[in-house]
Amino acid sequence: MDYYDQHMHTYFSFDSEEEFENYLKLSNKFVVTTEHLDFHNPITHFQNNYPDYSAYSKKIEELNQQYSNRLLKGIEVGYTQADSKSIKEHLSSQEYDIVLLSVHQNGQYDFMEDAVLEHSLEETMEEYFQLMLKAIEDFSQANVLAHFEYGLRRYNVSVEDLKKVEPLLKKIFKKAIENDLAFELNGKSMFKYNNGHLYEYGIDLYKSLGGKYFTVGSDAHVAQDYEHHFKEIFEVLKQHGIKQLTVYQKGKPILVKRP
Ligand SMILES: [Zn+2]
Numbered sequence: 001m002d003y004y005d006q007h008m009h010t011y012f013s014f015d016s017e018e019e020f021e022n023y024l025k026l027s028n029k030f031v032v033t034t035e036h037l038d039f040h041n042p043i044t045h046f047q048n049n050y051p052d053y054s055a056y057s058k059k060i061e062e063l064n065q066q067y068s069n070r071l072l073k074g075i076e077v078g079y080t081q082a083d084s085k086s087i088k089e090h091l092s093s094q095e096y097d098i099v100l101l102s103v104h105q106n107g108q109y110d111f112m113e114d115a116v117l118e119h120s121l122e123e124t125m126e127e128y129f130q131l132m133l134k135a136i137e138d139f140s141q142a143n144v145l146a147h148f149e150y151g152l153r154r155y156n157v158s159v160e161d162l163k164k165v166e167p168l169l170k171k172i173f174k175k176a177i178e179n180d181l182a183f184e185l186n187g188k189s190m191f192k193y194n195n196g197h198l199y200e201y202g203i204d205l206y207k208s209l210g211g212k213y214f215t216v217g218s219d220a221h222v223a224q225d226y227e228h229h230f231k232e233i234f235e236v237l238k239q240h241g242i243k244q245l246t247v248y249q250k251g252k253p254i255l256v257k258r259p
């Protein structure tokens, strides 16, 4: 099986209007969308945003008839501790091929909002990674740790900066590895937000602790971004000695050759 993009959004996400067909047209491989679940989302005035599961499943079933079963189901869970119980209840009757785990917010603001800049990088790193640790400890049904540097995107962060929280990062990655979570290389983070250096550090740290699962995701919200920069990302993985990537189907990891 060829590796395929495992992080993208359609109109089932609050911040995308893209249609499945526009992704399907771009390849003959599996297509999986990972729609946003963000409860009390600061970006939408603290609304609960999540895909309409029955409409999503129905649409995928229809498309699978037309596109020879190439569609899979996914979700990107924006975890908060306050919503932990409702997230789990909400998901308990739903089935996904892949579940991404993200920390987007702290209950007051999304880490991409201006409000984050009222805090120093050191404060935000400590807060954000503590939230991530709790998320991983609590939400064991996730498959992938998505965009691990999301909370730091509004700052200019060097590897030296990140090393200041290395003990905390090690805790996070150890727990992630214990729970079989893959480390995601997020194309948007690496190229739009220029945090590729943080991922190079992250790959090595994750690997040094015994991590074997890696995914690559474009985080496309429009079809033009499908598999954007994948060539460069595969090259980075090659340079760091990663020969295999992981795809998830029915929640089970499948190792495939890095292209
Ligand atoms: Zn995200």
Ligand SMILES: [Zn+2]
Pocket (backbone or CB within 6 Å): 007, 008, 009, 076, 219
């Ligand atoms: Zn996303």
